[in-house]
Amino acid sequence: MQNTVVIAGAGHAAGQTIVSLRQGGFAGRIVMVGEEPYLPYQRPPLSKKFLAGELDVPRLLLRQEKFYAEHGVDVLLNTRVLRVQPGSRTAELSTGESLTYDKLVLATGSRVREVALPGHGLAGVHYLRTVDDVERIRPDFRPGASLVIVGAGYIGLEVAAVAISQGLKVTVVEMADRVMARVDAPQISAFMARVHRAAGVEIRCNLGVQAFAGETRLRGVVGSDGVEMPADLAIVGIGILPNVELAADAGLVCDNGIMVDEYCRTSDPDILAVGDCTNHPNPLLGRRLRLESVHNAQEQAKTAALTLLGRLEPYAQIPWFWSDQYDLKLQIVGLSSATDQAVVRGDPESRSFAVFFLNAGRLTAVYAINSPREFMLSKKLIGLGARPDPALLGDTAVPFKDIAAALEA
Numbered sequence: 001m002q003n004t005v006v007i008a009g010a011g012h013a014a015g016q017t018i019v020s021l022r023q024g025g026f027a028g029r030i031v032m033v034g035e036e037p038y039l040p041y042q043r044p045p046l047s048k049k050f051l052a053g054e055l056d057v058p059r060l061l062l063r064q065e066k067f068y069a070e071h072g073v074d075v076l077l078n079t080r081v082l083r084v085q086p087g088s089r090t091a092e093l094s095t096g097e098s099l100t101y102d103k104l105v106l107a108t109g110s111r112v113r114e115v116a117l118p119g120h121g122l123a124g125v126h127y128l129r130t131v132d133d134v135e136r137i138r139p140d141f142r143p144g145a146s147l148v149i150v151g152a153g154y155i156g157l158e159v160a161a162v163a164i165s166q167g168l169k170v171t172v173v174e175m176a177d178r179v180m181a182r183v184d185a186p187q188i189s190a191f192m193a194r195v196h197r198a199a200g201v202e203i204r205c206n207l208g209v210q211a212f213a214g215e216t217r218l219r220g221v222v223g224s225d226g227v228e229m230p231a232d233l234a235i236v237g238i239g240i241l242p243n244v245e246l247a248a249d250a251g252l253v254c255d256n257g258i259m260v261d262e263y264c265r266t267s268d269p270d271i272l273a274v275g276d277c278t279n280h281p282n283p284l285l286g287r288r289l290r291l292e293s294v295h296n297a298q299e300q301a302k303t304a305a306l307t308l309l310g311r312l313e314p315y316a317q318i319p320w321f322w323s324d325q326y327d328l329k330l331q332i333v334g335l336s337s338a339t340d341q342a343v344v345r346g347d348p349e350s351r352s353f354a355v356f357f358l359n360a361g362r363l364t365a366v367y368a369i370n371s372p373r374e375f376m377l378s379k380k381l382i383g384l385g386a387r388p389d390p391a392l393l394g395d396t397a398v399p400f401k402d403i404a405a406a407l408e409a
Contacts, residue, residue, distance in 0.1 A: 039061050039077070048324050083250075101270070150173050212234060244258050341357070363388055
């Protein structure tokens with residue numbers, strides 16, 4: 001009897017699971033079930049080049065349609081897995097059909113955190129998570145339009161950079177006292193705020209939103225100070241939530257994500273989970289994490305495929321992220337939430353520098369702006385538990401490659 005793997009979800013993690021299964025020699029049936037009308041695609045460009053009109057949908061796709069046909073993958077788009085019955089190993093679909101699986105992979109991803117403020121349903125109030133979200137934004141995204149962005153995280157600031165370059169008037173509203181507050185790097189926050197303000201973006205921190213004003217269409221965004229900011233459109237970017245409902249309803253253990261082990265196995269031996277929706281252990285950092293990143297989705301998918309192939313190799317990697325804004329590439333490796341020292345290498349005014357974070361002398365994270373060498377070499381150093389000399393880190397007269405080589409020796 002043919003072994004069947006059903007994948008619930010059609011995002012990056014789902015696509016990589018399929019690629020890795022076939023590359024690993026899996027000859028059984030693969031069925032991918034996805035809510036959107038699109039094959040697995042890259043999400044990071046949505047708030048950058050895709051929003052700017054520099055990419056079309058085919059160029060977003062991880063693999064073109066012929067890949068799935070050539071590799072015998074059954075693709076069910078515009079379809080949801082509504083319910084999983086672990087006892088009978090069946091997945092009930094929104095079409096009324098059911099699939100029987102030998103192994104199930106939950107790649108359910110995440111969704112935007114929505115607001116329930118007065119006026120939130122007005123035309124012109126948007127979120128940005130999918131291709132269709134961008135398509136809905138585009139008619140309002142025009143030169144001269146007033147855009148209010150709620151939330152100064154990665155998505156908000158990436159959209160701001162694109163919008164200001166296309167001639168929109170941009171205001172960013174943030175409840176915290178600085179932009180990108182979640183990155184735990186005040187030096188980077190201050191630098192990015194200066195860059196955006198210099199480009200013409202108005203940034204208002206320590207300010208919430210109490211309502212969206214208008215009759216049927218957005219007219220303005222009312223701040224927590226009671227002042228209405230004119231807006232032809234608003235984009236809300238206040239974080240995402242893991243899609244755990246399917247897993248929880250199936251009786252799987254969930255806690256800030258679907259709980260998995262180092263092999264991406266859930267509390268049910270026949271069900272695995274990958275990507276944004278998972279809460280997984282990281283032995284290199286000594287803690288459990290739920291990560292929202294392409295790197296995590298891709299690498300967990302590879303681990304899950306190996307598990308399905310009967311080759312248990314634990315997922316153990318240092319997390320990394322990136323963001324493109326204007327001519328700046330921000331690359332982050334590691335987590336800076338627990339640090340007691342920060343060392344700046346280079347001059348921020350040059351728009352090329354790095355901030356190194358240490359905790360009790362150990363390197364825990366690096367934030368690199370247009371500094372790919374510091375980023376790449378630091379990946380290995382953090383994994384090694386390196387303890388660099390702070391004075392050397394801050395001395396640009398000493399090549400960083402020499403510092404890294406000495407620490408690796």
